[in-house]
Amino acid sequence: MLVGSNNYRSIEASEDRSYVKIIDQTTLPFEFKIIHLRTLQEVVRAIKFMQVRGAPLIGVTAAYGFALSMNFDTSNKFLKECKESLINARPTAVNLSWAVNQIFDRLISIAPEQRKELGWDLADTLANEDIEKNISIGLHGYNLIKVHNKKPINILTHCNAGWLATVDHGTALSPIFKLFNEGFDVHVWVGETRPRNQGMSLTAWELEQYKIKHTVVTDNAGGLLMKEGLVDFVIVGADRIAMDGQVCNKIGTYLKAVVAKENNIPFYVAAPLSTIDKNFIGESRNFEIECRDAKEVMTMKGIDKMGNIIEINIGNSPAYNPAFDITPKEYVSKFICEKGVFDTNEIKEIINL
Ligand code: MRU
Numbered sequence: 639m640l641v642g643s644n645n646y647r648s649i650e651a652s653e654d655r656s657y658v659k660i661i662d663q664t665t666l667p668f669e670f671k672i673i674h675l676r677t678l679q680e681v682v683r684a685i686k687f688m689q690v691r692g693a694p695l696i697g698v699t700a701a702y703g704f705a706l707s708m709n710f711d712t713s714n715k716f717l718k719e720c721k722e723s724l725i726n727a728r729p730t731a732v733n734l735s736w737a738v739n740q741i742f743d744r745l746i747s748i749a750p751e752q753r754k755e756l757g758w759d760l761a762d763t764l765a766n767e768d769i770e771k772n773i774s775i776g777l778h779g780y781n782l783i784k785v786h787n788k789k790p791i792n793i794l795t796h797c798n799a800g801w802l803a804t805v806d807h808g809t810a811l812s813p814i815f816k817l818f819n820e821g822f823d824v825h826v827w828v829g830e831t832r833p834r835n836q837g838m839s840l841t842a843w844e845l846e847q848y849k850i851k852h853t854v855v856t857d858n859a860g861g862l863l864m865k866e867g868l869v870d871f872v873i874v875g876a877d878r879i880a881m882d883g884q885v886c887n888k889i890g891t892y893l894k895a896v897v898a899k900e901n902n903i904p905f906y907v908a909a910p911l912s913t914i915d916k917n918f919i920g921e922s923r924n925f926e927i928e929c930r931d932a933k934e935v936m937t938m939k940g941i942d943k944m945g946n947i948i949e950i951n952i953g954n955s956p957a958y959n960p961a962f963d964i965t966p967k968e969y970v971s972k973f974i975c976e977k978g979v980f981d982t983n984e985i986k987e988i989i990n991l
Contacts, residue, residue, distance in 0.1 A: 639801040639815075640847050641670060647806050648695055649702065649765065655758050656709065658702045662689045663802055667843040668941050678707045678720055685727035685734075688834070692803020693877045693913055694768050697737035700724040701761035704741045708757040712750040717742065729926035730886065730962050731877040732915040737764060765805045771910045771976035772807035779813025779873070779908055779974045780820065786870045790825040790851065791817065794860055797831045797888035798840035799875025799908065809875040809908040811844065813974070818850050826852040827863055831888060833934040833959060860894050864901045871971075872898045876909040878925065880918040881989070883967030883982030886927070889960055895969035904971040907982075911975050914989050927964075932957035 639646060650659045657674040664687065665671050673689070675681050681703035684690050690699045707720045721742045725735050741760050745753045783791070799810035807815065817824050826845055831837035838854050845852040855863065863869050872894055878886040885891070885907050898905040918925055935957035937949050967982035974980075977991045 639806055639844070642847070647765070647769075648802050649690065649699055649805055651702065651705070651758065651762060655705070658699075658706065660684060660690050660699070661802065663691060663840060664689050665947060666802075667839050667846075668945075668947050675702070676706060677710070678703055678723060681706060682723050682727045685724075691836070692798060693731035693733040693875065694772075694804040694809065694910060695802070696728060696731050697733035697912065698761070698765050698768055698805055700727070700734055701737050701741050701764045704738075704745065705754075705757040705761040708745070708754040712753040714746065714750070717745055717753070728928060730928045731913075732918070732925070733877075733910075733912050736912045768805040768910070769807060772801075772804050772809060772812045774976040775809055775908050775910070775974055776807055776812030776816040778976075778978050779906070780816040782906070782972060782974065782979050783813055783871060783873075784817065784820075784822065787822075788870060790823040792825050792827065792868055792870045794827040794829065794863060794869045794872045794894065795841060796829040796837060796857075796860075796872075796874050796891055796894055798836040798844070800841050800844040802840050802844060803875060808844075809910065810873045810906075811841065813873065813908065814850070815848065818848060824850060826850060827860070827869060828852050828854045829857050829860055829890065829894070830854055831890065832857055833930075835939075836888070839939075857890050857893075861897045864897050864903050869898075869903055871904040871906060873906040873908060876907050876913050877962055878918055879907070879909060879914045879973070879985065880967075881914070881916060881986055882919060883970065883973075883985050884918075885965045885967070885970055885982075886918075886925075886962050887965065889963050892963040892965045892969075895965040899969050905969055906972050906974055907965075907970050908974040911977065911989065911991070914985060916989065928961040930959045930961050932959050935959050 657676045662671045725738045800808035829837045970982045
């Protein structure tokens with residue numbers, strides 16, 4: 639996608655396959671910085687500290703983690719270590735274990751001397767497939783939402799499910815980019831998404847690159863906007879979708895979904911099929927909802943007068959920082975994936991498409 643007049647992917651292998659380039663998402667929107675990852679440790683660190691984040695991108699980054707590792711050691715022992723470290727880098731987005739398990743299974747089944755080349759090929763394939771899926775999500779979503787033919791179409795979103803959260807195009811933002819490219823007048827209400835502000839720092843920044851009309855709102859403003867008729871639909875991504883249609887996504891998603899239903903506003907979830915977890919049958923006890931450092935709640939990032947990125951304390955009280963919540967299926971109007979648009983009670987059928 640475009641940054642200024644240049645096209646980027648959020649992750650890309652170097653030509654000689656000795657490193658991968660990522661956009662460091664922790665310095666946006668203040669500084670656009672590309673960094674190079676060369677080792678398993680650097681990949682795990684980038685995922686843990688959210689230099690890369692967003693469910694699909696975490697999965698693809700882990701795939702490149704295997705590829706980089708195979709540059710150093712192709713033994714079974716190291717392959718198992720890679721699997722262990724990558725899968726534990728972050729707990730909630732199922733795309734991570736989905737990617738790690740499939741790459742591991744392929745690499746362990748072939749001779750060590752073939753692992754380096756196949757590791758890189760598999761990671762590149764996963765990255766390219768992610769792009770294709772997101773383009774399809776964009777098209778299916780576009781066909782669903784173009785009926786809201788108003789000027790402008792007012793959309794509310796949460797967190798960042800744009801191209802930065804994937805290899806390119808995004809999930810929830812993909813239909814929005816498509817609407818915009820097809821000439822629709824769109825305006826996006828961007829929920830800031832405390833505590834890490836992925837909406838304000840990343841989604842707003844992405845929209846700005848395309849000059850798509852948008853306005854950042856505090857997370858608490860969503861209810862008022864919906865009640866006042868200022869939102870035509872809500873669209874979000876997902877980190878894990880249960881077989882019974884429940885959706886785990888960034889903390890605050892549930893609140894928006896409940897208010898959307900209360901006000902008869904469609905609430906759409908856009909995600910690839912790799913976000914569906916066959917083992918997540920209902921309750922959150924089946925997987926871990928990431929609880930992040932309380933410091934994230936008690937600090938804010940910004941720039942000082944000299945343009946340096948700084949972090950300031952905003953309080954000293956104890957804080958609790960669950961990073962995701964679960965929205966029951968009754969609140970989700972439609973699920974948009976690469977295969978089309980479905981009702982949440984169809985998840986069991988579409989998983990095998
Ligand atoms: O903690 P993050 O920033 O990785 O959380 C990201 C989200 O919750 C996204 O909405 C989700 O991963 C979908 S991304 C296409």
